[in-house]
Amino acid sequence: MRIPVLLLALWFPAWAFAGSAEPVSSEMIRLVRQDCGACHGMTLKGGLGKPLTREALSGFSPEALTVIILHGKEGTAMPPWKSLLSEAQARWIAEQLLAGFPEEAQP
């Protein structure tokens, strides 16, 4: 079953408002650089997964990226993160990626 990403986003309108006011969290930055970086590259410029740079993701809305992060991409190696990340955290990551992910807090 493949549900269009945008349709899913509409089911969770709360995402549109969650998380934007959260402070930059060094724990989350580390998680993304390490766990997401395992596939997307430590610099997020791509590896097994596609690049997660601002340029590469410019066609995505924050909502669409949040859905991809929480639910993964069916039929690809991109796993769902909903058991590890809250919606607000996924939304935060999506917004940071779109803004150009912070470099700080690398181990």
Ligand code: HEC
């Ligand atoms: C096990 C490897 C793996 C891990 C870990 C992983 N991803 Fe992915 N991800 C992929 C692959 C492979 C794709 C490309 C799917 C495709 O072919 O469309 C992808 C695609 C994506 C996309 C869509 C990009 C696009 O251009 O379509 C986003 C956004 C994304 N990943 C974010 C993340 C984030 C954020 C994390 C960490 C929370 C993460 N990924 C962890 C493998 C991974």
